[in-house]
Amino acid sequence: MFGYYLLLATYSLKRSRVITVLMILAIGLGIGASMTMITVLHVMSGDPLPDRSAQLYVPLIDPMPVSNDTKSKNTTPEADVTWVDAMNLLHDARAERQTAMAAASLPVRPQQSNLRPFFENGHYVTADFFPMFGTAFRAGSGWTAQDDAEHARVVVLNTELNRKLFGDASGIGRTVRLKNTDFRVVGVLDNWNPQPVFYTRIDDRAFGSTDQFFLPLQTAQELGFDFHGRFACWGDGGDNRTSDHCTWLQFWVQLSDAKKARAYGDYLADYWHDQQTHGRFPRPVNPQLYGLMDWLVSQHVVPDDLRLQMWLAIGFLGVCMINIVGLLLAKFLRRSGEISVRRALGARKRDIFLQLGIESAVIGLAGGTLGLMLAEFGLWTVRQRPDGYAKLAQMDPTMLLATFALAIVASVLAGLLPAWRACHVTPALQLKTQ
Amino acid sequence: MSLSPVIASLTRHKLTALLLVVQVSLTCAIVCNVAFMIAHRTSQLRQPSGVVEDELVMVDSDNLDDNAQSLVRHKADIAALSAITGVKSVAAVDALPFNGNDWSNGISLAPNVTSKITATAYNGTSGEIAALGLHLVEGRDFQSNEYIPIDTAHDWAGIDHVAVTIVTRALADQLFPGQDPLGKIIYPGNGPVRIIGVVDHLARPHTHDGAQNEYATLFPLLPDGNDVTYVLRTSAQDRDRVLKEASQVLNRLDDNRILRHPQTFSQLRADYFHRSRTMISLLLAAAGGLLLVTALGIAGLASFWVQQRKRSIGIRRAVGATRRDILRYFQNENFLIVSAGIVFGSLLAYALNLALMEHYEQPRLPLSYLGIGALSLWLLGQLAVLGPALRAAAVPPVVATRAT
Numbered sequence: 001m002f003g004y005y006l007l008l009a010t011y012s013l014k015r016s017r018v019i020t021v022l023m024i025l026a027i028g029l030g031i032g033a034s035m036t037m038i039t040v041l042h043v044m045s046g047d048p049l050p051d052r053s054a055q056l057y058v059p060l061i062d063p064m065p066v067s068n069d070t071k072s073k074n075t076t077p078e079a080d081v082t083w084v085d086a087m088n089l090l091h092d093a094r095a096e097r098q099t100a101m102a103a104a105s106l107p108v109r110p111q112q113s114n115l116r117p118f119f120e121n122g123h124y125v126t127a128d129f130f131p132m133f134g135t136a137f138r139a140g141s142g143w144t145a146q147d148d149a150e151h152a153r154v155v156v157l158n159t160e161l162n163r164k165l166f167g168d169a170s171g172i173g174r175t176v177r178l179k180n181t182d183f184r185v186v187g188v189l190d191n192w193n194p195q196p197v198f199y200t201r202i203d204d205r206a207f208g209s210t211d212q213f214f215l216p217l218q219t220a221q222e223l224g225f226d227f228h229g230r231f232a233c234w235g236d237g238g239d240n241r242t243s244d245h246c247t248w249l250q251f252w253v254q255l256s257d258a259k260k261a262r263a264y265g266d267y268l269a270d271y272w273h274d275q276q277t278h279g280r281f282p283r284p285v286n287p288q289l290y291g292l293m294d295w296l297v298s299q300h301v302v303p304d305d306l307r308l309q310m311w312l313a314i315g316f317l318g319v320c321m322i323n324i325v326g327l328l329l330a331k332f333l334r335r336s337g338e339i340s341v342r343r344a345l346g347a348r349k350r351d352i353f354l355q356l357g358i359e360s361a362v363i364g365l366a367g368g369t370l371g372l373m374l375a376e377f378g379l380w381t382v383r384q385r386p387d388g389y390a391k392l393a394q395m396d397p398t399m400l401l402a403t404f405a406l407a408i409v410a411s412v413l414a415g416l417l418p419a420w421r422a423c424h425v426t427p428a429l430q431l432k433t434q
Numbered sequence: 435m436s437l438s439p440v441i442a443s444l445t446r447h448k449l450t451a452l453l454l455v456v457q458v459s460l461t462c463a464i465v466c467n468v469a470f471m472i473a474h475r476t477s478q479l480r481q482p483s484g485v486v487e488d489e490l491v492m493v494d495s496d497n498l499d500d501n502a503q504s505l506v507r508h509k510a511d512i513a514a515l516s517a518i519t520g521v522k523s524v525a526a527v528d529a530l531p532f533n534g535n536d537w538s539n540g541i542s543l544a545p546n547v548t549s550k551i552t553a554t555a556y557n558g559t560s561g562e563i564a565a566l567g568l569h570l571v572e573g574r575d576f577q578s579n580e581y582i583p584i585d586t587a588h589d590w591a592g593i594d595h596v597a598v599t600i601v602t603r604a605l606a607d608q609l610f611p612g613q614d615p616l617g618k619i620i621y622p623g624n625g626p627v628r629i630i631g632v633v634d635h636l637a638r639p640h641t642h643d644g645a646q647n648e649y650a651t652l653f654p655l656l657p658d659g660n661d662v663t664y665v666l667r668t669s670a671q672d673r674d675r676v677l678k679e680a681s682q683v684l685n686r687l688d689d690n691r692i693l694r695h696p697q698t699f700s701q702l703r704a705d706y707f708h709r710s711r712t713m714i715s716l717l718l719a720a721a722g723g724l725l726l727v728t729a730l731g732i733a734g735l736a737s738f739w740v741q742q743r744k745r746s747i748g749i750r751r752a753v754g755a756t757r758r759d760i761l762r763y764f765q766n767e768n769f770l771i772v773s774a775g776i777v778f779g780s781l782l783a784y785a786l787n788l789a790l791m792e793h794y795e796q797p798r799l800p801l802s803y804l805g806i807g808a809l810s811l812w813l814l815g816q817l818a819v820l821g822p823a824l825r826a827a828a829v830p831p832v833v834a835t836r837a838t
Contacts (some may be wrong), residue, residue, distance in 0.1 A: 122531070
């Protein structure tokens with residue numbers, strides 16, 4: 001029976017060829033556009049550190065004066081801290097691990113005469129950075145808290161910069177000249193490149209960039225190295241990097257369970273109170289802890305434009321679906337006479353339903369296949385964009401399955417209503433009017 | 435012709451007609467909002483920078499020599515760059531419109547007052563205004579004795595000591611509405627700064643909404659850090675050559691530096707707005723696709739209905755209806771359906787706009803977009819139904835006598 005219905009379906013579809021092609025095109029375009037954007041958002045919302053993200057938090061303490069209130073309700077939370085607060089929190093060390101950092105871009109000056117100096121991106125961090133984020137080392141290790149305190153001239157390189165400077169050998173123990181200072185290489189990371197680069201300020205470079213060197217923060221500060229990023233000051237008294245009214249550092253803590261997280265929240269509240277007695281932190285005490293994934297969402301790691309593009313694509317798919325429902329309905333109802341004859345000859349409602357359902361499933365399947373191809377094409381065009389996330393836009397098996405599921409669900413839903421409506425045609429009434 | 439037979443007939447196809455109304459209203463709602471977004475983004479794309487865009491090239495220079503006297507270095511560089519044939523003027527600056535290098539200060543009108551108005555500080559060597567081609571509409575340019583170093587080494591403390599500034603028209607109007615800004619005092623840092631001139635336009639390094647986009651102050655502060663941007667003004671056709679020569683000249687003078695981002699201003703602008711352009715083309719594609727799908731839906735449905743009603747059309751023709759009457763009938767039917775769609779669509783468009791305002795900081799949808807949306811959908815509907823309606827009108831009366 002199934003084969004027969006399939007045959008009937010192809011006959012029927014061939015009879016109105018133009019409409020059939022248009023329906024397949026519409027569902028294909030709708031699914032292609034939606035799946036392209038859903039895939040892009042899916043890969044961008046991924047977890048940069050799947051086995052650790054649940055333990056990593058960003059503390060939010062707000063030292064701004066009350067008057068600096070912004071009116072907009074959609075402001076993204078700001079977690080940059082001042083040098084003073086970063087050093088206090090580091091010193092108190094109430095979390096299992098904690099690290100303060102700032103982004104950097106420094107000239108690297110190779111000793112080889114054939115290499116011109118070049119700029120490289122990196123980070124100024126503190127000792128806990130490496131164990132906390134589980135950075136995989138190819139050789140050597142990070143530095144110690146004592147190195148931090150002594151402003152040691154040490155550096156951890158990432159694989160690419162190590163290769164550029166020392167070839168395939170590890171550069172452990174050798175010297176790298178950054179800006180105007182020599183640093184001893186103590187560790188080489190194994191292509192550590194979490195996407196997005198979650199620990200820094202989230203902006204349009206969160207995807208695609210890599211950090212190639214890591215220096216002790218206190219050392220960089222002592223040497224007066226420039227940092228990259230936002231430097232926000234209020235009040236007056238000089239916009240000094242070590243002053244207590246300029247935020248520019250990022251701070252992360254590791255807390256292995258909810259109890260510890262609560263305890264750390266209490267500690268932050270105490271810290272806030274304590275600072276108030278020193279005339280700082282004039283706003284009401286309200287410390288917050290953001291988990292890594294929540295933090296990324298709050299910082300719009302997926303740009304608003306992309307989210308908008310996804311909703312647009314889904315809206316488009318919706319209109320295409322309604323379009324197909326309408327067309328199929330009109331088509332099936334036009335065949336009321338034929339359906340009535342079949343019913344009069346003994347076909348049950350569910351036979352009719354099956355027959356028409358198969359016809360719409362054929363359209364859905366063809367549309368889904370087309371949609372899959374269009375989604376692959378759409379992702380290819382996304383990969384041609386100059387944005388950092390472009391390279392990530394690949395279809396993974398999950399998304400492939402999801403696309404097919406969406407195609408089937410969409411077409412069955414689109415076919416269900418018309419088929420159901422058509423199998424309720426009253427045969428007697430239809431036959432009589434003929 | 436009365437619409438009542440059309441309505442009576444539509445009630446026989448309630449579900450199908452309803453689906454078409456839903457489709458038209460969804461299309462109307464989305465297309466209105468998309469059109470508004472396209473207009474908004476296109477206006478961003480067209481923002482004037484204030485500088486002579488097709489005459490500028492620039493290159494960033496990062497000095498690696500720590501003992502270098504930056505001010506002396508810059509002076510020598512500028513002299514060498516000025517000597518390139520075809521170069522009209524050169525300046526060393528710290529920021530440019532659309533280059534993202536934004537140093538904004540709160541601008542207050544009294545000392546020690548926090549201000550909600552922030553403006554970008556543009557600093558550069560003398561001749562910056564001429565090199566960028568800014569239009570000084572009031573007051574005068576800086577004099578050579580007014581220049582002091584930015585003092586990068588001490589967290590840019592120059593801003594606390596600078597005496598004069600040139601501001602944009604937008605900032606002057608915001609700070610001193612209806613007054614002559616010349617001679618007025620502002621406090622971008624700790625000290626008082628007198629406004630001596632006004633330029634008509636100068637966009638900030640990052641785009642902002644509305645007038646804020648041009649809140650900018652120019653200071654006679656000399657860049658004295660290791661990194662600086664050299665801007666060269668030349669004629670449009672000489673840009674590529676001048677850009678190439680500029681790098682060579684700078685490296686010949688002293689190659690203990692890293693040159694970065696050699697580019698024309700046109701490239702800078704194109705790169706800065708690349709995302710907006712992608713977004714605009716995607717929005718256009720989405721709007722076009724929606725309208726197309728809806729038109730096809732209308733045409734497809736109409737042609738099914740024409741086939742289905744062939745016999746009734748024949749009967750009507752046989753009892754005296756003209757071809758024109760039949761044509762009109764289908765056109766009216768379409769008009770009714772699309773109108774219903776537009777009514778719901780307008781409500782939906784506003785609901786959608788509210789959601790966008792909530793989540794995407796989209797401004798309120800102006801009423802005119804609904805008018806344009808409605809007009810284009812009516813037109814689209816009539817165009818889409820024309821083919822099937824003409825086919826219906828061509829049905830000969832003799833069909834009435836045949837069995838289906």
